[in-house]
Amino acid sequence: MSHTAHIPSHRKPRQRASKSALRAGVAGGVLSTIAVAGAAGPAQAEPVTQTIEMPTITSGFSTAVAASAQATQQVALDLETQADEDAAAEKAAKTAKKAHAEAVRKAEAKKKAEAAAKARAEAEAKERAERASRTSERTTLSASSGSSDSGSSASAPSSSSSNVSGSAASIVAFAKAQVGDAYVPGGTGPNSWDCSGLTQAAYRTAGIDLPRVSQSQSTFGTQVSLDNLQPGDILYWGSAGSAYHVAIYIGGGEFVGAQNSSTGTVQRSLDYDRPTGAVRVL
Template sequence: MSHTAHIPSHRKPRQRASKSALRAGVAGGVLSTIAVAGAAGPAQAEPVTQTIEMPTITAGLSTAVAASAQATQQVALDLEAQAHEDAAAESAAKKAKKAKAEAVRKAEAEAKKEAEAAAKAKAEAEERTERASRTAERTTLSASGSSSGDSASASAPSSSSSNATGSAAAIVAFAKSQVGDAYVSGGTGPNAWDCSGLVQAAYRTVGIDLPRVSQSQSTAGTQVSLDNLQPGDILYWGGAGSAYHVAIYVGDGEFVGAQNSSTGTVQRSMDYDRPTGAVRVL
C-alpha cells in the first residue's frame, strides 16, 4: 500500500464551483454555505466551515414601495381636502348670490311701497288743494253774485235735460248711467273712471273721439258761456288748455263727473262746484 494512502487530499476546491454557488445564493435570496477543508492535518481533523450571509435584494424595493404608497395616500388626502374646499366655496357663493337677490327684491318692494305711499299722499294733497280751490272760487262767486243782486240768473243756465235730443241725449244718458262708479286715476271704465276717461267714453258712444286728458278736452270744441249751456257740453275747471278737471253738463243746472276717490262718479249741482268754463263739441 502506498505511504500516502491515508493522507487527505490537499487540493483546493475549484474556483468555478465556488462562483456557481455564490450565484445560486444571490438568485435564491438564501444563505449559502461554503465548506473549506484544512490544508493540512491528519485525516481525522474536523473540517473548518465559514458561513457567508448574502444581502436580500428586496429590502430596498420594499422601502421604495412603502414610500410611494405613502405619497399616493397624501396626494389623495390633498385632493379630497381641495374638493371639500371647492364645494364649500361654491356653496358660499350660491348662498351669497341668493342673499343678494333677496336683498334686491326686498329693496325693490320697499321702494315700490314708498312710491305708492308717496303717490297716495300726493293725490290726497292735490284733492285737498282742489277742494280748497273750488270752495274759495264758490265763495268768491257767491259774494260777487250777492253784491250785484244777480246771483240767481248767473248760476242757473236756461237749458234742461228734457231739451236734450239725438247725440246730446245719448251722451247725457251714458254719463248718468255711470253715477255710483268708482273713481280711479287713469280709469277708462267700464266700472271705474277718472274725469276725462268718463267724458271721452260718453262721447265715444256717438262716434266722437275726444282727446284723453282734461287739458286737451277743455279746448276740444267751441268755448261757450256758463249762462248758455246745453246738455252734453263739457265743463272744465282751471284754464282752457290747462284744465285739471272736466265733467258733462246734463241740464237743469247739474253735471255728472268722476270727481275723486272719496266721492266716485256723482251727479251734482253746479253750485256744489262751480266750473271755470265750458266747450261745446256737438
C-alpha cells in the first residue's frame, strides 16, 4: 500500500462538459468581435455636444422673495414702534416720579407750616395765660402794699404828660415815639425793643445810664407808691429786685412799654396791666 494512500485527495471535482463548452463559445465570440474591429481600422471619434439647461426663476419664486422682503420691513417697523413706545413709557415714568416727589415735598412743607402755626398758637395761648397769672399776682401784691396807706386813693394819679418838663419830658417823649415798634427779646433799638432795653434807651436821652435788666432797674432809684407817680417813673411788675417786666409812666394814668411779641411797643392805661410797684430816678 502506498504511503500516501491514507491522505484524502484535494483535487477539485471535474466540471461538466456542458459548462466547459459554454465558456469556450463565449470566449470565441469575444475574440472574433475584437478581430473584426481591428480589421475595420481605427474609428473617427465624433465630438460630443450636450446642452445643459439652467433652471429659470419662476414667477412664484419672485413672489416669495417679495413677500419675504415685505415681512422683513414690517419687522423693522414693529421694532422701531416698540422702541418709541418704550421711550415714551420711560419718559412718562420719570415725569410721574418727579411729580410724586414734588407732591411729597409740598405735603411736607404744608405739614411743617401747620406744625409751626400750631406751636405759635400754643405759645401765644401760654403767654396770655401767664400774663393773666401775673396780673392776678400783681393785684394781690398791690393790695398788700396799699394796705399800709389806708387814706390814699386806689386810683392812679391823673397828672398829664403835657405838664412834664426837663429830663422827664425827654424820657416821656422818647418812649412815646417808639410806640408801634416791634418787641424782640434782647432788643435795644432803634426799631425793636425788649422792656428794659426801651427804658434804658429812654433814660439815656436824659443822660442817665440805667442797668440793662428789669431786676436791676426795679431797685435803681427810690421806691414810690403807685398813688404818687410822676411822669418818667419806672414801673415794674413782680417784686423789687426780681421784676420780670418794666415800663415808663408817662402821666395821665398811662404807661409806654415794650410788652410782648404779639403787641409790640404800646401805650396803655395802668388798668390794662397794673404794675406791682415803681421807682423814681429823677
